[in-house]
Amino acid sequence: MSRTSADSRGARPAWRDALAAVAAGFAVMAAVSAAGLACAGAARLPGAAFPHVVAAVVVLAAGGSVDVAGGEGLLRAEGGLALLPLSVSLAGALTAGLLFLRPLRHRAVAGGRELLARAGPLVLLWLAALAGTALLARQDFAVSPGDPALEDASELLGPAPTVGFRADLPATLLFGLLWIAGLLLVALLVSRRAPLPARLVRFHAAVRPAASATVVLLLAYVALGLGAGLLAAATRGQPDRAFAVILLALPNLAWLALTLGYGGAWDGRADGPFGLPVPQVLDRVVRDADRSAVDVADLARQDGRMWWLVAVTALALLGTGLLAALRSPAHVRPRQHALHLAAALGAAALAVSLLASVDAHFGLALMGIGDAGGLGTTVELLPVLWRNVGLAVLWGAVAGFLGALLARPVHRRAAARGRSAARGR
Incomplete structure (x- = not known):
């Protein structure tokens, strides 16, 4: 049996396990964020915006970046947002981390190459799923100034402003890479059953x-x-x-x-x-x-x-x-x-x-x-x-x-x- 064929057979379970971990992680994050946003009243947002808001929350939870901006004419909406919905993050992290560790739980020692071969497909699929979610995370809303004088002024100065959000794809992929890499590292560090490379076993205690x-x-x-x-x-x-x-x-x-x-x-x-x-x-x-x-x-x-x-x-x-x-x-x-x-x-x-x-x-x-x-x-x-x-x-x-x-x-x-x-x- 050639080494190449053995490696290819060993790679298939790694990609299958990675796909299961990524799919389950994003499904759990989407479900938790949708339930939380529904309780907050976001399901009543106009323009079928709810799925886009859910996607934005998932992007934020996975370490991504969402920009808030908008406006038309001389009356503009301006904003910025930097926060993590950690309930969603924790749900996704626990799901993906446990599924990443599950195939390794019966091993005491694993080579560095084997751990990288397990982690690599998961990271790539995670970033692909995050990129797709980021493309969905965009929506615009009309904003009423709230002040009658400003409403009159907006008729003269231009149409009413809009405010919207957009996922910043490059920043999302960069921070998402740090997020998933950090998650896998922490999972290996805190699990008492996950294997370590032989050179690192002495640091276990x-x-x-x-x-x-x-x-x-x-x-x-x-x-x-x-x-x-x-x-x-x-x-x-x-x-x-x-x-x-x-x-x-x-x-x-x-x-x-x-x-x-x-x-x-x-x-x-x-x-x-x-x-x-x-x-x-x-x-x-x-x-x-x-x-x-x-x-x-x-x-x-x-x-x-x-x-x-x-x-x-x-x-x-x-x-x-x-x-x-x-x-x-x-x-x-x-x-x-x-x-x-x-x-x-x-x-x-x-x-x-x-x-x-x-x-x-x-x-x-x-x-x-x-x-x-x-x-x-x-x-x-x-x-x-x-x-x-x-x-x-x-x-x-x-x-x-x-x-x-x-x-x-x-x-x-x-x-x-x-x-x-x-x-x-």
Whole structure:
């Protein structure tokens, strides 16, 4: 049998598995975004715009870029949008990541070429699907100025403006490549069953226990946020709005709560008739024009229950340290656990801070000057990176050290059982 024919037969399952992962990932993202947008009322948009809006949300969720612009005559609509609907992103990432790892789960070691042969088709098919979705992500809407004087002026200055969105295809493919490559790398790092190249196996104890425990922490916060969202939908009215937030932006809020709980801060601003899809206490704080940064103390001044974020985060981080230690070999020392978890939580805090940030603005400009019609809005929620990442590293070191101490009795009992079993044989 020739080497070429064997390679070609080995390549077919890789392409088949990649196609299944990409198709399932995009199908899940489309379903979640469609459900969230329907709850938000987007199904009532004119001009059969709903599928195009769904495509735009999927593009954003997969790391792509969507531009907002429009206008006719001297009255123009101007806007910008930079955000990730992380509920959609997380659904697609979990689906594609699990299907990528599934064929590899029974292996302890795999060559670098084999992993690249598995990842390459998935990346290429992912980018092809993303490009097709980006071509669908375009739509224009007519905009009413809202002000009778401006409506009269628009009749003299030109037709009413339109605002629309377009996926930026080159930027979408570039950032989409980084998104899918990062996803596959993280999947290999956090999975305890996925194989590694032989030269990297020695790093298993240093990287995977802390990385997998950190991912469990992030998913646990999403689960807590889901419970809080369902409770709000059942008890506070407006269930459609609550489900829209759950289906589009739940991790955005859950991971924001995590960073605030360990002492992080965010620069927030909300001007105009639109705002952030956040709890009312946070919306009130970010609308304070004199505020430069928002932390848990600012929220607690509005609602004392916000101090519970600190207690929940402290327990969650201690549990993360214990989980990482239990998943590590017994010979790893407490100071090594502290270093490993500090690095993992610091990297997670950096990623969460960048992914959960929001920067959006929209307005109508008359002859390119100022805001017209009262529709102008600015919504920002940007991380204080040095604080979020620095405190995550500090908390990670403390939680890793304490978790290692708490795990010692478990490791001792496991070692004793192993010695007893060996003597029995």
